[in-house]
Amino acid sequence: MLDRIREDVHTALDTDPAAQSRLEVLLTYPGLHAVWGYRIARRLLDADHPLAARVVSHLVRVLTGVEIHPGATVGRRVFVDHGMGVVVGETAEIGDDVQMYHGVTLGGDDPEPVERHPTLEDGVTVGANATLVGDITVGEGATVGAGAVVVRDVPPGVTVVGNPARPVSESDESSDTGDDGTVPQHPPASEPNEDR
Structure with a gap:
């Protein structure tokens, strides 16, 4: 445990x-x-103390503003920056070296007790206020932009933005993008008026 803290x-x-x-x-x-x-709550859950695990999880949420269900799987070196408002659902899986910012939701979309939350593979970055819903996978090294709403798988190494989230092409990254992550289409410049 001390090694993990270090x-x-x-x-x-x-x-x-x-x-x-x-x-x-x-x-x-x-x-x-x-x-x-979360790690304490998970140990309690694994030791067949589900109520104690949920109580610890609840207290951690009150103290930190971050809610990680004890049933979730969280890898090593996961960094939640600023944290407030982060919610990680019961069947979510977070790999190693994942970074998440405030307001991120890894939510479920099925009322049945099945795999219903996202999987973030190693090295994923999730921007502030992004919402990822359902049994989807965000591939290794991918980035989810701030405010994005992700309901489909994201391939490894790809950056997605917008609502619904879609990949950003290399040409989009070098130009201005709109709020939804698309490149705005500017009308052609008007021709000069010859009467002037």
Whole structure:
């Protein structure tokens, strides 16, 4: 457990340019506190103490603003930056080296007790206020833009934006994009008036 805490603190220091010291990260990073609380809740769940696991999860949510269901699977070096409003559902799976920002939702879309939450493979980044819903997979190294709504699989290494989320092409990345991630179509410039 101490090795995991050291690893998480090191990840925060490497990832967040605002992080000044190990002590600061240990004491003031609620996203890390939420992941650590999740690990305690998960151990309780695995030891067949589901009510205790849910109580710990609830207390962590109250203290950090981050809700990670004890039934979720969370990998190593997961960094929840700023954290507030993050919700990770029961059957969600988060790989190693994943970074999520505030307001991210990994939500379910099926009322039955089946795999119904997203899977984030290793190295995924999810921007602020993104919503990912259903039994979908975001491939290794992919990026989900801020505010995106993702309801379909995202291939490895691809960046998606908008509602509904769709891939950003290389040409789009080098030009201005609209709120929905598309390149705005500008009307042709009007021809000069010869009467002037």
